[in-house]
Amino acid sequence: MASYVALLRGVNVGGVRLAMADLRSAVADCGHTDVATYVQSGNVVLTASGRRSPVRLAAEIRAAIAARAGIEPRVVVLRAAEWDDLVDGNPYPHVTYGTRLHAVVAQELFTDAQRRAALEIAERVREGGSRDELTIRGRVAYLHLPDGMGRSVLAEKLGRSRASGHQDATARNWRTVLALQEMLHR
The missing domain is CATH 3.30.70.1280 (SP0830-like domains)
Structure with a gap:
């Protein structure tokens, strides 16, 4: 089982x-x-x-x-075990407010082209003054959104980008990520 x-x-x-x-x-x-x-x-x-x-x-x-x-x-x-790896791979352990950190999860690994497209979007958004951060590890894009998902230009642009692969992925805030991990191990 x-x-x-x-x-x-x-x-x-x-x-x-x-x-x-x-x-x-x-x-x-x-x-x-x-x-x-x-x-x-x-x-x-x-x-x-x-x-x-x-x-x-x-x-x-x-x-x-x-x-x-x-x-x-x-x-x-x-x-x-893959969910545990997702949690352990968090590049923003200093973010303790669960709705300021999100995991965008794809079924397959993000391709090199998708990674490049997403990172280019993140760079342009940061050049525009955003504090949002993006790290991609395997099939997970970690979003640190200090101003929240609703105000995030990065999240909005990634969600509209076919090239970044985010339209085929699904996002969960860190509070949900940790709750699901706890449920998995009951």
Whole structure:
């Protein structure tokens, strides 16, 4: 039995609604156990029998949500150990306010071209006076946003950039990241 975290992109924002009870049922319908959600933004912790690839799990969960709720959000899945690596890889340990640090998680590693595009955006934004910071490690882009997500020019530009790969990824604030880690290890 292995534990995973699944992150849905874009649910319960912008008119795309998914009840967490429906999400839990859809994941359980895939044969997974210990299914638990955290807040209303599409965070799921689950136990899967046997070793399954995160990519396969993401596809299964997406299909189950489509069958149950008629929507097909992007789904990113990581093993518990990968989530622990995400937490341990935090390049901004001095940031203690959980909504000023975000992890933008992709299913696959960011490519060199995506990294370059994202870092160029970050550099231009900083030249414009922003205090926002970006570090990319593997499949995770860490955003330190001292003025918050809602005021972040960096987050807005990355979210609109196809070249940076952020449109295919999903962001979680650090408070959520740590809560999911705790759920994974219960």
